[in-house]
Amino acid sequence: MTDIKFVTADNLKSLEQYGAALICGMLTIRTQESFHIAAYEKGLFEEDEEECSKTICYELRRLMALYKKQMENILERCEIDENQVIEALRTMAPDVKKPRKRKT
Secondary structure, three states: OOOOOOOOHHHOOOHHHHHHHHHHHHHHHHHHHHHHHHHHHOOOOOHHHHHHHHHHHHHHHHHHHHHHHHHHHHHHOOOOOHHHHHHHHHHHOOOOOOOOOOOO
C-alpha cells in the first residue's frame, strides 16, 4: 500500500499523485453539482439562472464521466484506490465524505 501524498501540479512526480489529484478533482466537481441542485430545489433561481444551472449540471456530469474513465484507467496501474485517497483527505479535513451517486 502506497502512502498518499498530495502535491501541487508543479511537484507532480508519480502516477499515484496524479490519481489522487483526479479523485480530489472529482470530489470537487460532485460538490459543485450538489450546490447547483440544492439551489434549484430550494427555488433560489430566476428563470434564466435556473436554465444556466441546469446546463452547468449537465456539463459537470459529462466532465465527471471523463474523470471517472481516466481515474479507472490510472488506478488500474497504480497502488492506490479511491477509498485510500478519501481516508487520507479525512486526516486533513475530517468532514470529507465519500460522495454517493445522485438519483437522476
